Amino acid sequence: MAGGLRSDALDDLEGLRITSLDDDDEEQVEEIAIYEDEDEDEEANDSVVLGFVKKPKNPRSLLRHLFPSKAGGVPAWLDPVNLPSGRSCLCDICGEPLQFVLQVYAPVDKECAFHRTLFVFMCTSMDCLRQDQHEQWKRQSEKPSRSVKVFRCQLPRHNAFYSSEPPKKDDKPSGAGVTLCDWCGMWKGIKHCSSCRKVIYCSEKHRVRHCNLGHEYDCKRLRISSLSSDSSLSDSETVSMELQKVACKTLWPEYKIIQEEESEYAMEMTEDNVWAGSLVSRNRTDNTMTSLLEAFEGDDDRKSWASFEERIGMAPEQVLRYCSSTGAKPLWPMSSGRPSKADIPKCSYCSGPLRFEFQVLPQLLYYFHVRNDVNSLDWATIVVYTCEASCEASVAYKEEFVWVQLS
Numbered sequence: 001m002a003g004g005l006r007s008d009a010l011d012d013l014e015g016l017r018i019t020s021l022d023d024d025d026e027e028q029v030e031e032i033a034i035y036e037d038e039d040e041d042e043e044a045n046d047s048v049v050l051g052f053v054k055k056p057k058n059p060r061s062l063l064r065h066l067f068p069s070k071a072g073g074v075p076a077w078l079d080p081v082n083l084p085s086g087r088s089c090l091c092d093i094c095g096e097p098l099q100f101v102l103q104v105y106a107p108v109d110k111e112c113a114f115h116r117t118l119f120v121f122m123c124t125s126m127d128c129l130r131q132d133q134h135e136q137w138k139r140q141s142e143k144p145s146r147s148v149k150v151f152r153c154q155l156p157r158h159n160a161f162y163s164s165e166p167p168k169k170d171d172k173p174s175g176a177g178v179t180l181c182d183w184c185g186m187w188k189g190i191k192h193c194s195s196c197r198k199v200i201y202c203s204e205k206h207r208v209r210h211c212n213l214g215h216e217y218d219c220k221r222l223r224i225s226s227l228s229s230d231s232s233l234s235d236s237e238t239v240s241m242e243l244q245k246v247a248c249k250t251l252w253p254e255y256k257i258i259q260e261e262e263s264e265y266a267m268e269m270t271e272d273n274v275w276a277g278s279l280v281s282r283n284r285t286d287n288t289m290t291s292l293l294e295a296f297e298g299d300d301d302r303k304s305w306a307s308f309e310e311r312i313g314m315a316p317e318q319v320l321r322y323c324s325s326t327g328a329k330p331l332w333p334m335s336s337g338r339p340s341k342a343d344i345p346k347c348s349y350c351s352g353p354l355r356f357e358f359q360v361l362p363q364l365l366y367y368f369h370v371r372n373d374v375n376s377l378d379w380a381t382i383v384v385y386t387c388e389a390s391c392e393a394s395v396a397y398k399e400e401f402v403w404v405q406l407s
């Protein structure tokens with residue numbers, strides 16, 4: 001099994017670090033599709049781990065001490081204390097706090113990254129994502145304004161938050177994290193409601209939104225209860241330590257990400273059943289394809305699309321493609337609008353090279369119940385590049401680089 005994407009934390013952690021990662025790189029997958037790269041004309045036969053979403057049987061299985069890979073809902077912050085702060089939590093374009101898309105637990109063979117999770121956030125505005133398209137071409141010196149951000153967090157085996165031994169089924173997250181925003185449940189709470197002083201927000205925007213959408217009533221009640229006694233609060237605090245209660249109703253639905261080797265699908269596939277055994281996401285996928293086809297500019301895009309379609313068609317419900325080997329390349333829906341090597345910046349912490357690690361597919365939008373009309377959020381792929389060395393830095397959450405292709 002390739003290194004990354006340990007989604008089923010319990011199963012994986014039972015074998016935590018016992019198996020050697022050494023022979024993974026040699027693993028060859030049956031050659032499935034060839035796509036060309038302008039730079040190297042290399043065949044893409046890296047072993048790919050696919051991610052699929054599944055409703056969790058028990059939402060507690062997605063808590064942070066079980067090191068989940070998950071999509072939607074709120075993040076299970078690996079370091080629950082030193083969260084991203086300030087402008088990094090915001091869309092650089094409209095200033096709204098970003099929404100959690102997914103996280104991938106992907107430890108690497110390095111003492112300081114015994115635990116390692118990548119977190120993807122984005123602004124829910126399609127206008128911002130269109131603007132982001134122009135910004136991603138800017139060289140780092142120009143400080144691009146992004147509406148999609150990725151953070152890398154890693155911890156050594158011996159750390160302040162988790163036992164060095166694999167967690168047991170009924171463990172609870174040990175130690176409290178920082179208090180999170182009562183509206184979004186994602187970002188650090190920094191601003192109390194000035195009248196009840198009981199609820200806390202990540203930003204003025206979320207304070208105002210909660211105020212407009214129902215906090216006023218609770219606020220009075222909380223003021224009264226705090227005058228008589230505050231015993232009720234300690235109860236709710238213990239609950240919120242485990243499962244964060246979130247006031248806003250616009251988070252994306254929460255899923256566990258499960259993993260499968262792409263090579264297993266390659267075996268099963270024949271030309272006729274590309275779409276067989278499907279498919280909740282058939283509609284979504286069809287529409288995505290139609291709009292992609294309409295967007296095609298030339299033969300290169302047509303060819304690129306054909307191989308994209310063929311490869312994705314082996315497992316059309318995949319929402320994520322993860323590749324642990326360093327030379328891996330993303331599967332581009334279109335050949336135009338791809339970054340060249342020069343468009344991928346150096347790591348902003350160690351100045352070392354970044355490498356492609358995973359990509360998110362538009363099928364996820366279907367599972368997020370995002371409507372499929374002109375102004376709804378949509379993308380062809382979101383490609384995540386991370387520091388090849390998984391370097392250490394003084395911040396707990398290191399911002400990595402992301403490239404988006406729109407359909």
Ligand SMILES: [Zn+2]
Binds near residue numbers: 125
């Ligand atoms: Zn925005």
Ligand SMILES: [Zn+2]
Binds near residue numbers: 186187202
């Ligand atoms: Zn918030």
Ligand SMILES: [Zn+2]
Binds near residue numbers: 196215219222
């Ligand atoms: Zn209040």
Ligand SMILES: [Zn+2]
Binds near residue numbers: 347349388389390392
């Ligand atoms: Zn680095």
